[in-house]
Amino acid sequence: MKISIIGAGNVGATCANDIINLxxxxxxVLLDVKEGVTEGKALDLWQTSSIRQFETYVYxxxxxxxxxxxxxxxxxxxxxxxxxxxxxxxxxxxxxxxVQHATREIIKYSPDAKIVIVSNPLDVMTYASFMATNGKNxxxxxxxxxxxxxxxxxxxxxxxxxxxxxxxxxxxxxGHGDTMVPLPRYxxxxxxxxxELLSKEKLDTIIERTKYGGGELVKLMGTxxxxxxxxxxxxxxxxxxxxxxxxxxxxAYLQGEYGLNDLYMGVxxxxxxxxxxxxxxxxxxDEELELVHKSAESVKSVLEVLRQKVK
Ligand SMILES: NC(=O)C1=CN([C@@H]2O[C@H](COP(=O)(O)OP(=O)(O)OC[C@H]3O[C@@H](n4cnc5c(N)ncnc54)[C@H](O)[C@@H]3O)[C@@H](O)[C@H]2O)C=CC1
Ligand SMILES: O=C([O-])CC(=O)C(=O)O
Numbered sequence: 001m002k003i004s005i006i007g008a009g010n011v012g013a014t015c016a017n018d019i020i021n022l023x024x025x026x027x028x029v030l031l032d033v034k035e036g037v038t039e040g041k042a043l044d045l046w047q048t049s050s051i052r053q054f055e056t057y058v059y060x061x062x063x064x065x066x067x068x069x070x071x072x073x074x075x076x077x078x079x080x081x082x083x084x085x086x087x088x089x090x091x092x093x094x095x096x097x098x099v100q101h102a103t104r105e106i107i108k109y110s111p112d113a114k115i116v117i118v119s120n121p122l123d124v125m126t127y128a129s130f131m132a133t134n135g136k137n138x139x140x141x142x143x144x145x146x147x148x149x150x151x152x153x154x155x156x157x158x159x160x161x162x163x164x165x166x167x168x169x170x171x172x173x174x175g176h177g178d179t180m181v182p183l184p185r186y187x188x189x190x191x192x193x194x195x196e197l198l199s200k201e202k203l204d205t206i207i208e209r210t211k212y213g214g215g216e217l218v219k220l221m222g223t224x225x226x227x228x229x230x231x232x233x234x235x236x237x238x239x240x241x242x243x244x245x246x247x248x249x250x251x252a253y254l255q256g257e258y259g260l261n262d263l264y265m266g267v268x269x270x271x272x273x274x275x276x277x278x279x280x281x282x283x284x285x286d287e288e289l290e291l292v293h294k295s296a297e298s299v300k301s302v303l304e305v306l307r308q309k310v311k
Pocket of ligand 1: 031080176
């Protein structure tokens, strides 16, 4: 099993560290345009092998896609993160070029790789990557956001209820932005509906905090988060490599599901060896469906910018 990570910055290097911990691959390649730093980070990680008892051979390369040849899974984290005061959508122009270039190079050397996009604005960058594959099965190109957003939502609920975060189960949908849709009706504490344990007022506060969860961290750190994003991307890689068929919210290409067409957006999917094995269509009520469609409108407006800028 060979895994490559494009972009060895905060999220990419953290994701590499998590993948190593999960013992998923024989070989892990870190690729970045930053000469020296990439090789150095990979060497540093590899030198933890005897301490942490793993056998994944980790190495770094500078912009050399041939080294990624025959990758089974590729994670793209290359691109700019936002700074305080910016929206994820402000990154579209520069990151679209980076993500599309990386995708074309990956496809050249690993046509069958499953591609996990992390770069922002997430849903539109995933679409941009899919466009650049020029005909790849859309179930093999998908984006990481929902696991992260759901993890934030679960952490806030666990804190509020003073319960283990492991007992909190939740799903959310929509774009990776302020219009994302956490779903209290599908949120439980080990099967106990959260609505029986938390007031609507408390839940609404948690939902608002979740929607702006990325921004909260950007404000605190001056750049965006990496520990939870790296772990979330590694969890997706694990589900693919182990063919574990876990149900996750993932940015997937929609072709009629939820009445939506020709866009990538967060929906519940089954993730396994072939990538997205199935998109699950929840029986949303009118209010939930309206929020999901509102979020889709927001994703579509950013997609329109991509279409105008990137032909
Ligand atoms: N989907 C999500 O939930 C999340 C997405 N992100 C996004 O992930 C991306 C990366 O974030 P960080 O790792 O914090 O940024 P970072 O700045 O720490 O790392 C980005 C890396 O990409 C590299 N890079 C730039 N152009 C490249 C190219 N053409 N080829 C290869 N590498 C290239 C840079 O040299 C840098 O090392 C950002 O766009 C950020 O917004 C971050 C957190 C969560
Ligand atoms: O907020 C950002 O820019 C990075 C990101 O997507 C997240 O942490 O959710």
